[in-house]
Amino acid sequence: xxxxxxxxxxxxxxxxxxxxxxxxxxxxxxxxxxxxxxxxxxxxxxxxxxxxxxxxxxxxxxxxxxxxxxxxxxxxxxxxxxxxxxxxxxxxxxxxxxxxxxxxxxxxxxxxxxxxxxxxxxxxxxxxxxxxxxxxxxxxxxxxxxxxxxxxxxxxxxxxxxxxxxxxxxxxxxxxxxxxxxxxxxxxxxxxxxxxxxxxxxxxxxxxxxxxxxxxxxxxxxxxxxxxxxxxxxxxxxxxxxxxxxxxxxxxxxxxxxxxxxxxxxxxxxxxxxxxxxxxxxxxxxxxxxxxxxxxxxxxxxxxxxxxxxxxxxxxxxxxxxxxxxxxxxxxxxxxxxxxxxxxxxxxxxxxxxxxxxxxxxxxxxxxxxxxxxxxxxxxxxxxxxxxxxxxxxxxxxxxxxxxxxxxxxxxxxxxxxxxxxxxxxxxxxxxxxxxxxxxxxxxxxxxxxxxxxxxxxxxxxxxxxxxxxxxxxxxxxxxxxxxxxxxxxxxxxxxxxxxxxxxxxxxxxxxxxxxxxxxxxxxx
Amino acid sequence: xxxxxxxxxxxxxxxxxxxxxxxxxxxxxxxxxxxxxxxxxxxxxxxxxxxxxxxxxxxxxxxxxxxxxxxxxxxxxxxxxxxxxxxxxxxxxxxxxxxxxxxxxxxxxxxxxxxxxxxxxxxxxxxxxxxxxxxxxxxxxxxxxxxxxxxxxxxxxxxxxxxxxxxxxxxxxxxxxxxxxxxxxxxxxxxxxxxxxxxxxxxxxxxxxxxxxxxxxxxxxxxxxxxxxxxxxxxxxxxxxxxxxxxxxxxxxxxxxxxxxxxxxxxxxxxxxxxxxxxxxxxxxxxxxxxxxxxxxxxxxxxxxxxxxxxxxxxxx
Numbered sequence: 001x002x003x004x005x006x007x008x009x010x011x012x013x014x015x016x017x018x019x020x021x022x023x024x025x026x027x028x029x030x031x032x033x034x035x036x037x038x039x040x041x042x043x044x045x046x047x048x049x050x051x052x053x054x055x056x057x058x059x060x061x062x063x064x065x066x067x068x069x070x071x072x073x074x075x076x077x078x079x080x081x082x083x084x085x086x087x088x089x090x091x092x093x094x095x096x097x098x099x100x101x102x103x104x105x106x107x108x109x110x111x112x113x114x115x116x117x118x119x120x121x122x123x124x125x126x127x128x129x130x131x132x133x134x135x136x137x138x139x140x141x142x143x144x145x146x147x148x149x150x151x152x153x154x155x156x157x158x159x160x161x162x163x164x165x166x167x168x169x170x171x172x173x174x175x176x177x178x179x180x181x182x183x184x185x186x187x188x189x190x191x192x193x194x195x196x197x198x199x200x201x202x203x204x205x206x207x208x209x210x211x212x213x214x215x216x217x218x219x220x221x222x223x224x225x226x227x228x229x230x231x232x233x234x235x236x237x238x239x240x241x242x243x244x245x246x247x248x249x250x251x252x253x254x255x256x257x258x259x260x261x262x263x264x265x266x267x268x269x270x271x272x273x274x275x276x277x278x279x280x281x282x283x284x285x286x287x288x289x290x291x292x293x294x295x296x297x298x299x300x301x302x303x304x305x306x307x308x309x310x311x312x313x314x315x316x317x318x319x320x321x322x323x324x325x326x327x328x329x330x331x332x333x334x335x336x337x338x339x340x341x342x343x344x345x346x347x348x349x350x351x352x353x354x355x356x357x358x359x360x361x362x363x364x365x366x367x368x369x370x371x372x373x374x375x376x377x378x379x380x381x382x383x384x385x386x387x388x389x390x391x392x393x394x395x396x397x398x399x400x401x402x403x404x405x406x407x408x409x410x411x412x413x414x415x416x417x418x419x420x421x422x423x424x425x426x427x428x429x430x431x432x433x434x435x436x437x438x439x440x441x442x443x444x445x446x447x448x449x450x451x452x453x454x455x456x457x458x459x460x461x462x463x464x465x466x467x468x469x470x471x472x473x474x475x476x477x478x479x480x481x482x483x484x485x486x487x488x489x490x491x492x493x494x495x496x497x498x499x500x501x502x503x504x505x506x507x508x509x510x511x512x513x514x515x516x517x518x519x520x521x522x523x524x525x
Numbered sequence: 526x527x528x529x530x531x532x533x534x535x536x537x538x539x540x541x542x543x544x545x546x547x548x549x550x551x552x553x554x555x556x557x558x559x560x561x562x563x564x565x566x567x568x569x570x571x572x573x574x575x576x577x578x579x580x581x582x583x584x585x586x587x588x589x590x591x592x593x594x595x596x597x598x599x600x601x602x603x604x605x606x607x608x609x610x611x612x613x614x615x616x617x618x619x620x621x622x623x624x625x626x627x628x629x630x631x632x633x634x635x636x637x638x639x640x641x642x643x644x645x646x647x648x649x650x651x652x653x654x655x656x657x658x659x660x661x662x663x664x665x666x667x668x669x670x671x672x673x674x675x676x677x678x679x680x681x682x683x684x685x686x687x688x689x690x691x692x693x694x695x696x697x698x699x700x701x702x703x704x705x706x707x708x709x710x711x712x713x714x715x716x717x718x719x720x721x722x723x724x725x726x727x728x729x730x731x732x733x734x735x736x737x738x739x740x741x742x743x744x745x746x747x748x749x750x751x752x753x754x755x756x757x758x759x760x761x762x763x764x765x766x767x768x769x770x771x772x773x774x775x776x777x778x779x780x781x782x783x784x785x786x787x788x789x790x791x792x793x794x795x796x797x798x799x800x801x802x803x804x805x806x807x808x809x810x811x812x813x814x815x816x817x818x819x820x821x822x823x824x825x826x827x828x829x830x831x832x833x834x835x836x837x838x839x840x841x842x
Contacts, residue, residue, distance in 0.1 A: 177739040282811025288564035
């Protein structure tokens with residue numbers, strides 16, 4: 001047994017170490033259902049954060065394998081706790097009292113695999129319609145009949161929890177400030193929110209099941225549809241997971257191209273967020289300022305990828321097309337242009353007294369709460385934790401580049417705003433360096449036409465615009481992935497919202513929602 | 526007071542209706558063009574010269590639309606609300622002097638009349654929010670009432686400051702009294718408070734909490750469509766005009782000005798203030814409702830009270 005694991009999850013418990021094959025998991029062990037709680041309680045006291053909970057159905061063994069994936073904000077290490085459950089009666093005590101943020105992950109895993117998390121704080125369905133029978137991610141799932149369109153998620157009017165104090169406001173699924181088909185049921189007392197309950201699943205497409213029915217290559221375009229604002233990061237995570245599993249080499253030039261394009265993608269996402277956030281606060285003009293500059297990025301990315309939003313540009317072992325000098329020249333021009341524009345962004349918004357009053361001290365997340373809920377990305381860095389996948393698990397060529405991780409001080413909406421604005425500047429720095437040093441050479445290494453990944457598991461993270469995007473890929477040596485789990489940043493980030501929204505004014509809750517930079521199709525998948 | 530001639534009133538009301546419509550067309554166009562310029566776009570370009578007739582086209586479209594009322598709505602209140610909002614405007618316009626001679630109806634208490642009628646706008650908003658049986662609407666309506674309580678008192682105090690300076694409630698005489706020095710320079714504090722108050726009065730950004738698009742969908746007019754919606758729109762732009770005209774009379778010397786004829790000066794000053802309000806709207810994010818109430822009760826009220834007392838004492842000495 002690895003000593004590091006003992007240190008993290010404690011002595012005296014029965015563990016069987018699992019082989020760690022350097023596919024993004026540093027420590028792995030198997031334990032039994034009864035010991036899981038103690039191990040995770042120890043992990044919680046060590047300050048680890050819960051990246052995700054997921055499962056794999058081993059049909060031929062009659063077992064369900066439950067994974068707890070734990071990350072560490074301070075040290076670059078990822079711990080995997082695996083628990084084998086009996087397929088006929090999978091039961092495990094819930095850990096939602098230890099990691100409150102895990103409730104959503106448990107709800108999702110529960111409804112996908114039919115695992116019963118005992119004593120859970122909330123055992124309702126999360127993403128699936130209430131009238132669906134069976135557990136879709138089990139291998140023997142046969143959809144008998146598609147649920148009729150329009151009735152799949154029956155609309156229920158919620159009653160106020162306490163008749164004397166308040167009413168229920170149904171925010172969404174169509175509402176200007178929920179940025180997509182998110183529905184939040186707000187129990188209100190006048191202008192104050194007593195309780196917020198997000199309802200997910202309006203955009204659910206069961207992408208993880210689709211992945212199991214596609215070859216690795218066929219799945220690639222789907223990844224971009226999950227988070228349409230950072231499509232290239234999803235491309236990147238997927239191709240990297242497959243490359244790690246199969247051991248494909250990526251030529252250096254391709255890595256440089258990947259970094260340039262994905263940083264451009266990050267800037268475009270942040271620019272859109274800048275506008276949308278201010279729109280949530282009632283300022284309209286920044287939205288179009290952000291859009292005008294984002295348009296230039298879309299033009300640039302269109303030159304190399306051929307599309308403007310849902311890119312499918314990266315390939316296993318490289319990228320699809322080479323970039324030409326014109327693209328590099330225009331990108332440098334854009335860098336200079338955006339640098340000259342950023343001061344006006346700050347003039348318009350950052351120093352504005354109304355903006356400061358609306359965002360400072362609103363929606364404060366501290367480090368410990370962030371770890372409970374698995375917050376990552378700019379939302380976490382706003383709380384002063386410098387956890388960024390690009391530094392923690394340097395992938396591609398990020399290790400060779402000189403850039404900083406901006407962190408905020410107070411963990412409020414204002415800090416999250418500043419972090420994102422500084423990240424734009426850092427991304428510009430990265431792009432400049434990458435263009436300066438881009439080598440000549442091949443853009444794609446030789447990979448087999450039909451990809452058969454060797455048996456194994458890979459957990460590969462990418463820093464998307466919204467945080468830690470992790471693809472967990474389980475292969476059994478087939479042409480198709482045996483299980484593909486997308487750990488999406490917005491999912492965990494949104495899970496803290498009910499906690500932050502409690503006892504806040506409705507205007508503040510919408511400021512908080514806006515500051516998370518949510519992309520709902522990414523959450524619903 | 527001069528005797529009231531019915532024909533005179535009918536003619537001036539007709540004139541005012543034309544004014545209100547023309548003003549809405551112009552201000553909406555100005556607003557959209559200004560917003561466009563601030564946001565790197567053109568704004569309306571298709572209908573008429575640089576889109577000047579766009580508002581007219583929009584108006585025709587809105588009029589031709591069906592008026593839909595929610596099934597649970599209180600239909601009487603629902604229909605009444607936009608009327609309550611819009612109609613007082615026509616009366617409120619009557620005592621406004623465009624020059625020493627051009628005014629629809631002179632009364633000695635013109636200022637009080639206009640301010641009292643301005644209150645009815647909020648009544649319309651509350652009725653709309655209540656009558657449409659919509660929680661967003663209701664929240665918007667209650668916000669508007671909270672807002673009016675917070676700003677009306679400081680507004681009245683600043684108005685009183687001007688009244689004791691001019692010694693009259695008549696708008697014409699207040700304007701006449703500023704032939705030399707404008708009140709804006711004599712009473713800069715009152716002027717600033719009044720500017721804040723007219724943005725509050727017209728429910729415009731940064732104080733558009735009553736409609737608060739990103740919070741309350743559209744606030745009090747969430748359920749309104751077609752002509753009823755456009756009447757709220759018309760009312761908003763007309764109140765802007767009335768509020769700006771009042772500010773011009775009280776602080777910017779009314780129609781006084783060199784070279785150009787008096788009504789032109791008056792209109793120019795009014796439109797300058799309107800432009801200011803448009804500028805605010807497209808620059809600032811929205812204030813939170815509690816912050817606005819705090820500002821009204823704890824900042825504007827004491828300052829306007831002190832300003833009023835100082836003015837009164839100085840005049841008495």
